Amino acid sequence: MKIILIIIYFGEWPVWFPAFLQSCKYNPDVDWLFFTDCPIPETQINNVNFIPFTIKEFNELASHKLDFPISLSAPYKVCDFRPCYGLVFEEYLANYDFWGHCDLDIIWGQIRTFITDNILLNYDIISARKHNLCGHFTLYRNTSFTNTLFREKPNYQAMLQSEQSFAFDETQMKPVVQRLEQQKRLKVYWPKFLLNFAHQISEAPSFLGEFKDRWYWERGKLYERGERNNRQDEIMYLHFMTWKKTLNKCSFDESNPSEAFYISYFQISNTQFTMEPIWVRLNYFLNYFLKKFIKVALSKKTIIRKIIPRKGIRKL
Incomplete structure (x- = not known):
């Protein structure tokens, strides 16, 4: 059973990206596909592929595939489209049994130790969160039914066209999946945290x-x-x-x-x-609590400003 995880990422690669890639490399039976405007890493990893991609190109492709206009300006809003990836990127998924989405603030262990062939054979949706859909790891069986499951959500078009984020991949899709599971139209694996x-x-x-x-x-x-x-x-x-x-x-x-x-x-x-040398640990220790102190001080200052009028206390 073949799995591919799709990531759309705009901006700059995070500092931990080398560790993310290294953890992908040691999962040779899972593929990752990036759509990004970041520089493509020079070091090639067999199961990680990159496609140069801008938010403008996403808008054009999503508009074409969904058959209504999309004009996003904020990259974070792309997360709402995750349940649509099976349709939007269908040309890239032909050779896969499951497609999914994930985040970048992750280090992977051995995915297939936990997502076994038996699970893949018997379930249509697999989530890493107990009784919840999971933006940072959910798999969908690559079928026309699951690839268009988002259409079961009332007002999905309005949510996707809005600039507001609705956590569509988690909060909005969860009741849809629960209902279809209860109707025995869908088999969902989410019994525990993975x-x-x-x-x-x-x-x-x-x-x-x-x-x-x-x-x-x-x-x-x-x-x-x-x-x-x-x-x-x-x-x-x-x-x-x-x-x-x-x-x-x-x-x-x-x-x-x-x-x-x-x-x-x-x-x-x-x-x-x-x-680490003791001075390094002391530096981290002091910086941590200095930041905490500043955060608390600013918070108290904000509260005081709300209580006391800006022009000061009126004299009697």
């Missing part, structure tokens, strides 16, 4: 270095490491959506990829944070 959410773990660092090289990737396998013992649980992927502003360092690039690395909220590195 991932780790980084934001479920405390982000507070420890000066002593205990903070959180909690996730470890090595040659395609991704582990969540126990804090007080050596137990490691293999996971399908890590989604670090709340770390985008703090994860600002990757110790390798596409031309010199690493075969193993640790993942924390501020870096992806070949070495554990506990092995």
Whole structure:
């Protein structure tokens, strides 16, 4: 059973992109297809392909395939179109049994360890979130029925044409999928979480270095490491959506990829944070709490401004 994951991405590649690509490389039985206006990486990976693409070209293609005008200006709105990818990009999907969509703020483990042939044979939609559709990983069987499932949602055209984001791929499509599952017109696999959410773990660092090289990737396998013992649980992927502003360092690039690395909220590195010099750890520690202090101070200032009129307190 062949799987392809589609990503539309505009702007600049994130700093962790080399780690993302390396984790894709070690999933040779899954393909990724990027539509992007970013520079195409010089290093070629067999199962990752790039198609130069602009938001204008997306508007033209989506308008043609959906048969109504699309004129997006904000890249984030593209996420609402994810359930439509099977129709919009149908020419690229002919050789695949399943297509899906995913995010870029992810490090992959072994996908096919968790998404087995038995699951693929018996289900039409597969989500990584328990009883929810998942923007960062949902698979659709490549059939005309599932590829046009979005049309089952009332007012779908108005939602897709609006500049407002409706979380169409998750919130809006969930009741559609639930209804069709109850009617036995669709088989859905979403019994459990197949991932780790980084934001479920405390982000507070420890000066002593205990903070959180909690996730470890090595040659395609991704582990969540126990804090007080050596137990490691293999996971399908890590989604670090709340770390985008703090994860600002990757110790390798596409031309010199690493075969193993640790993942924390501020870096992806070949070495554990506990092995960093003490002054480096102190710097991260101080920066973290300085940012927290500034955030709290600004928040209090905003509250005070709302309570006290700008012209000051009136004298009696």
